[in-house]
Amino acid sequence: MLIKLPKASDSKESDVTPESFYLSRRALLGSSLGGLAVGALAPWANADEAARYADVEPGKAPQWFAEKLPQTQWQAVTVQGEAITPFKDATHYNNFYEFGTGKGDPAQNAGGMKTEPWSVVVDGEVSKPGRYALEDFMKPYQLEERIYRLRCVEAWSMVIPWIGFPLSVLLKQVEPTSKAKFIRFETLQDPKVMPGQRSGFALIDWPYVEGLRLDEAMNPLAILAVGMYGRELPNQNGAPLRLVVPWKYGFKSVKSIVRISLVEDQPKTTWQGIAADEYGFYANVNPEVDHPRWTQARERRLPSGLFSPNIRETRMFNGYEDEVASLYSGLDLRKNY
Ligand code: MTE
Numbered sequence: 001m002l003i004k005l006p007k008a009s010d011s012k013e014s015d016v017t018p019e020s021f022y023l024s025r026r027a028l029l030g031s032s033l034g035g036l037a038v039g040a041l042a043p044w045a046n047a048d049e050a051a052r053y054a055d056v057e058p059g060k061a062p063q064w065f066a067e068k069l070p071q072t073q074w075q076a077v078t079v080q081g082e083a084i085t086p087f088k089d090a091t092h093y094n095n096f097y098e099f100g101t102g103k104g105d106p107a108q109n110a111g112g113m114k115t116e117p118w119s120v121v122v123d124g125e126v127s128k129p130g131r132y133a134l135e136d137f138m139k140p141y142q143l144e145e146r147i148y149r150l151r152c153v154e155a156w157s158m159v160i161p162w163i164g165f166p167l168s169v170l171l172k173q174v175e176p177t178s179k180a181k182f183i184r185f186e187t188l189q190d191p192k193v194m195p196g197q198r199s200g201f202a203l204i205d206w207p208y209v210e211g212l213r214l215d216e217a218m219n220p221l222a223i224l225a226v227g228m229y230g231r232e233l234p235n236q237n238g239a240p241l242r243l244v245v246p247w248k249y250g251f252k253s254v255k256s257i258v259r260i261s262l263v264e265d266q267p268k269t270t271w272q273g274i275a276a277d278e279y280g281f282y283a284n285v286n287p288e289v290d291h292p293r294w295t296q297a298r299e300r301r302l303p304s305g306l307f308s309p310n311i312r313e314t315r316m317f318n319g320y321e322d323e324v325a326s327l328y329s330g331l332d333l334r335k336n337y
Contacts, residue, residue, distance in 0.1 A: 056087045056231065059234060063135075064135035064138055064139075065226060072143040072163060077147060077148070078147040079148070079149060079319070082149070084159050085158035085159050089158065091236060094237065096196075096237075098194035098256075101196070106237075110234075116134075116240070118240050119131055120132050120241065121258065122260050123260075126174040126175055126176055126177065127175035127176075143163050143226070145163050147160070148160060148221075149246055150253070151250065151299055153279065153283065153291065157300070162244050163227030164244065167217050167223060168219070179264050180262035181266075182211050182263050183214060183261070184211045185210050185257050185261075186257065186258055186260075186261075187255055187256050188257075189206050208270045209267060210254035210270065211266065215327055216327055219324055220323070221246055224241055226240060226241055238257075242254060247284060248282070249284075251279065266281060277292065282328075284317055285316070286316060296314055297313065298312065299313075299314045
């Protein structure tokens with residue numbers, strides 16, 4: 001399904017990618033079904049494009065994903081003039097507290113999480129509740145590549161090519177009742193494989209929970225992702241199913257989802273539970289509203305190092321103002337941080 005998005009985030013793939021590369025990459029991705037590494041690039045790809053995907057490690061995709069991937073609509077949404085973050089950074093600098101608090105912990109510890117079989121419950125205020133095996137849950141959805149900025153509340157950022165489908169399409173499918181005002185997401189809880197859930201880092205009341213207002217969830221930019229960089233999601237990035245809401249701080253983008261509930265009242269989220277005065281329900285990226293302990297006016301774009309910190313100005317709604325500002329007209333964004 002093609003969604004018409006306003007101009008700021010909408011660009012044709014031909015604006016950003018030479019057609020020969022686009023077509024060859026598509027063919028290559030398609031052929032990954034036959035065992036070719038997704039990370040391998042066609043020799044005629046230009047240097048910039050090759051660099052984007054140079055270090056992508058091929059994964060072990062579940063069959064449903066491998067079958068769907070060739071029909072993906074590539075670069076359905078892109079960012080202009082900003083380089084995609086190298087795969088290595090996007091997969092080795094993570095926040096996934098279930099696997100530890102260090103940035104390298106998720107890559108090191110998440111390998112043991114079994115993502116197949118996986119089931120997702122849809123419940124609450126919906127006409128069509130259910131518990132689905134992930135491969136059945138995914139059947140109706142056409143995959144799209146969405147290249148989005150990701151801005152963490154800790155003031156670092158990346159540009160990531162996700163693969164997923166619009167949350168709005170799921171919502172239309174399950175038919176929220178008139179009572180549904182919010183959507184609540186829950187991450188897997190399994191202390192056997194999640195050391196963070198066993199450890200003394202008990203500030204978090206597991207499972208990790210996030211939520212959106214229903215109209216936010218219906219915005220075409222909000223997606224459920226099942227892949228990134230042309231392959232399935234690595235475990236540390238929230239396999240097999242995660243939320244991506246690019247105009248909000250990264251903590252809203254809940255990983256490894258097992259339950260999606262339509263609810264009447266605003267859900268209590270994990271980070272509000274930890275420090276409500278620092279992390280609000282909305283968490284819209286806003287350079288004018290600082291975190292109590294640091295500025296939100298600037299961000300460190302990865303890769304960044306001591307000698308090239310790669311600092312840039314943070315943009316209102318992370319650069320997606322045209323698409324989402326109307327959701328908040330009349331709302332005091334200082335109070336509703
Ligand atoms: N989801 C769960 N279940 N647990 C977490 O600790 N961390 C969040 C979010 N989703 C988190 C989570 C935070 S703080 C960020 S910035 C993003 O995931 C990071 O996503 P990435 O590691 O794929 O870049």
